[in-house]
Amino acid sequence: MRKSSDLFHLVISGLTIVGWGTLFWSLLIFHQARPEMSTILTRMYQIEVRQHWLSIVYDKLIVMLVCCAVISFVSLFLNWYRRKTIDHKPWLSHILLLMVSGVAILVLTIWKPLMI
Secondary structure (H helix, E strand, O other), X not given: OHHHHHHHHHHHHHHHHHHHHHXXXXXXXXXXXXXXXXXXXXXXXXXXXXXXXXXXXXXXXXXXXXXXXXXXXXXXHHHHHHHXXXXXXXXXXXXXXXXXXXXXXXXXXXXXXXXX
């Protein structure tokens, strides 16, 4: 029973690491998809900046955030099952990851940035 418990713990830990890595990767994609910032210097020197979201990269961002939410939900479910069978403390990182990815999906889809 102990070996399967350790393997189960390693799977949950691996899913957590993959989930946080996916969230970090989606942050990098977000940086590429969003409009560029227009500042005083860009206006003064008349430097052109992109004022719209890149739709292809935006779609990749949504897919990455959904993958992150699914990974965190699966790891949360596995952690709940492990906690039910073995006396184990809950991990806050699963809940935090699910909340962050869920809120990001809601904000990006409900507010639907201007796609010019």
